[in-house]
Amino acid sequence: MRAAIDIGSNSVRLARSDGKTFSEITKLADGIALSHKLSQTGVAATLRVLARYAELCADCARVDVFATEAVRRAEDGEMFCDRVFRETGLSVRVLSGNEEARLALVGAVKPHGAACVCDLGGGSMELISSRDGNTPDYVKSLPLGVVVLKNRYRGDFRAAVDEAPELVKEYGEIPAYPLTVIGGSACSVAAAFLNLTAYDPSRINGASITAAELDGMLPMLMSDRLPIFRPLCAKRADTLPYGAIILGALLNFMNLDRFTVSDSGNLSAVLAGALD
Numbered sequence: 001m002r003a004a005i006d007i008g009s010n011s012v013r014l015a016r017s018d019g020k021t022f023s024e025i026t027k028l029a030d031g032i033a034l035s036h037k038l039s040q041t042g043v044a045a046t047l048r049v050l051a052r053y054a055e056l057c058a059d060c061a062r063v064d065v066f067a068t069e070a071v072r073r074a075e076d077g078e079m080f081c082d083r084v085f086r087e088t089g090l091s092v093r094v095l096s097g098n099e100e101a102r103l104a105l106v107g108a109v110k111p112h113g114a115a116c117v118c119d120l121g122g123g124s125m126e127l128i129s130s131r132d133g134n135t136p137d138y139v140k141s142l143p144l145g146v147v148v149l150k151n152r153y154r155g156d157f158r159a160a161v162d163e164a165p166e167l168v169k170e171y172g173e174i175p176a177y178p179l180t181v182i183g184g185s186a187c188s189v190a191a192a193f194l195n196l197t198a199y200d201p202s203r204i205n206g207a208s209i210t211a212a213e214l215d216g217m218l219p220m221l222m223s224d225r226l227p228i229f230r231p232l233c234a235k236r237a238d239t240l241p242y243g244a245i246i247l248g249a250l251l252n253f254m255n256l257d258r259f260t261v262s263d264s265g266n267l268s269a270v271l272a273g274a275l276d
Contacts, residue, residue, distance in 0.1 A: 002062040004270035005053055007084075007092065009070035009122025010147050010239060011184050012046055014053045015267040016060065023184070024049045025235045029070035029123045029147045038074045047087055054088045064270050065090045068100050069123030069145060093275070097141025100266065101126035105136060107269030109205045109262040110180040118250065119265065120183040120243055122147035129175040140171050146185050149242035157222050157241055164249035176254050182265035185236060185243030190261040192230045192240075193217060199232060201263040210258040211251045218244055 006013045009029035014022040026049055028042035050065075057063045065084075071077040072094045081092040095103070104119040105128045115133045119126040123145040129138040144167055153160040190207040191199060220229055222241045227234035251259060269275075 001060045002271060003057045003060040003064070004267045005050070005057075005063065005065040005090070006267055006270075007046065007050070007065065007067040007071060008184075009068065009124070009145055010236075011122070012049045012053070013184075013267060014056065015271055016057070017271050020056075021267075022053065022056065027122075027147065029074075029145070031151060032070060032074060032123070033148060033151045036074065037076045038070060038080055043080060043083075047084065050084055050088045050090055054090055063090065064093070064275055066093045066095050066266075066270065066275070068095055068121060069097070069141075069143060070147075072096070073123060073143065097124065097126060098139050100124075101128040101139045101141060102136065103266040103269040103274055104128055104182055105130055105134075106272070106274050107262075107265045107267065108180050108182050109264045110260070111178050114175070114177040116175060116177040116179045116254070117262075118179060118181045118186075118247075118259075120181055120185050120247065121145045122239070124148075125246065127171055127174055129177055131175070131177075138175055140174075142167075142170055144168070144246055146239035146243045146246075149246065150239050153242070157245070160242060160245050164245050165252065168246065168249045168253045171250075171253070174254055176256060179251070179254065179256055179259040180262050181247065181259050182262045183243075185240060186247070186261050187263055188233045188236045188240055189214070189217070189221075189244055189247070191232050192221065192226075195230070196232055204261055204263040207261045208258055209261070211248065211256070214244055214248050214251070218248075 026045040030039040125144040
């Protein structure tokens with residue numbers, strides 16, 4: 001038995017090779033743009049979750065724990081990793097943006113052949129394209145995660161919509177292969193689109209959303225009544241609009257009319273041995 005734990009900028013997720021999965025919102029990167037440090041509230045919440053995950057992994061022969069943009073960017077990221085080890089016994093590997101993108105390509109459920117995988121996280125967004133679906137020919141990571149955008153725009157969705165096209169231009173010339181998006185925000189957008197009342201990975205994997213459908217969802221995603229309209233998305237209500245905004249801008253920039261969503265991603269790749 002093995003397990004993988006992803007310490008993200010907005011959530012902490014655990015997947016075990018027996019199929020059991022867990023996810024908790026901890027907002028580790030809240031406010032990092034101003035303080036350049038991890039949120040102390042988020043650190044406390046993350047440590048509580050990791051202590052519980054360590055117990056859930058007591059029967060696992062191997063546990064891979066990795067951290068992404070928030071920890072690699074924060075001034076106190078190394079101190080955080082040391083504290084995780086002291087308090088939970090878990091050793092954290094901080095991934096580079098390229099490593100994170102490679103895991104996304106390996107783990108995503110995507111169409112056969114040429115593909116572009118977007119890992120929309122809390123602190124960053126990675127894009128990785130592959131002509132054969134396996135070997136990267138383009139990789140880029142930028143701090144355009146949903147928590148970063150929430151901290152930047154603070155509820156000013158109009159400004160976010162206006163500026164998002166300029167933000168995604170920083171990715172340069174992206175091969176316009178069919179786009180698959182992974183990450184909690186993308187899965188929540190798909191759950192909202194499908195109007196799921198219970199999270200079902202089998203329905204999320206391969207869910208296809210057009211640019212027009214995404215645009216039509218924006219008023220609901222931006223509404224303060226989103227937790228009522230889509231209770232399954234309540235925990236991400238403060239960041240979900242920014243995910244949809246940046247995805248819409250990305251589709252337009254790549255001249256694509258749709259994207260698919262994958263519930264499988266980094267954790268699946270790690271469980272398959274991608275970090276061995």
